[in-house]
Amino acid sequence: MKMQRNKLFNPKGDSAFEKRRLIDGNSTNLFELNNIKYDWAMKLYRAMMNNFWIPEEIPLGNDAKDYKVLSDAEQKGFDRVISFLVFLDSLQTANLPNFSHFVTAPEVNLCLTLQTFQEAVHSQSYGYILDTVVSASKREQIYNYWREDKFLLERNLVITSIYEQFEQDPTRENFVLALMANYILEGLYFYSGFSFFYVLARQGKMCGVAQEIRYIQRDELTHLVLFQNIITTLRKENPELFLNSTMEKLSSLMDSAVQGEINWGKYIIKDGILGLTDTIIERYIRYLSNKRMDAIGFARLYPEETEHPMKWVDSFSSVNQIKTDFFEAKPTAYSKSSGVDWDELG
Helix, strand or coil: CCCCCCCCCCCCCCCCCCHHEEEECCCCCCCCCCCCCCCCHHHHHHHHHHHCHHHHCCCHHHHHHHHHHHHHHHHHHHHHHHHHHHHHHHHHHHHHHHCCCCCCCCCHHHHHHHHHHHHHHHHHHHHHHHHHHHHHHHHHHHHHHHHHHHHHHHHCCCCCCHHHHHHHCEEEEHHHHHHEEEEEEHHHHHHHHHHHHHHHHHCCHHHHHHHHHHEEEEEEEEHHHHHHHHHHHHHHHHHHHCCCEEEEEEHHHHHHCCCCCCCHHHHHCCCCCCCCCHHHHHHHHHHHCCCCCCHCCCCCCCCCCCCCHHHHHHHHHHHCCCEEEECCCCCECHHHHHHCCCHHHH
């Protein structure tokens, strides 16, 4: 069943509260933000606004020095993970409007628009990192790794294919699959990539980059919660979109993503990265998958993975508290978002 795109302006729209829907609603498409249905969306919007930051705020001079003395394995890992993150944020910036075209809740579209902006800032951040830390020739090589690294190209195509399937054939089932793909991208691929930089920073290497990643991850947390709420709200309003056959497809999509991410992680560390092993990577990805499935009310795929295998990672990415910078022993305040109850939003 094809979905109907939002009209730019719909004079015949019905603003009655009880008739508003996440999709398939008859919205005027106006942002009447004093009269909203999805309160969680406005809480998220305010949290996302409060997260505003500029990549160049963080000095990376020491990181340029650190990069030169990284081991060959660490440099290769750094280059390929950055290359993959560049792709992910580029893809997100381009694809998010494809969801907005069919979401008939203006306050939710407001969050999607802000997320699009933040993904663009993340791309700016990676550009700043590469411009500061590596040579011009290496920078271009990193941007183009997907052309020569078949493993990286395969990773990119897996993600892109699901989005393109929805873009080319916007059925309701493809919409649900694309939502799940986005949720996986935000909650699995990004978090896995971020952990690599925390591993280096734990050894006192590339600490400025780790700080950039911390800010990016703070944004990604709101994006993760946004799609968590979109999926759970859609399931509540349209249970017919989540029948057993579709649930099997969504679970299979997550399982396939987990296996792909485990293989990617093992590929990244194959030459030896201190602090990471194949077992740790496998357990961490499965642990993340369980958390993501719990949050949207789906059955866990790996019930045996109950313990966080890298608990120290949380010390780099915790939100809603004033914490001490791990290396410089100075307060790093995240007070802008301190009024947000993340458990409530989730």
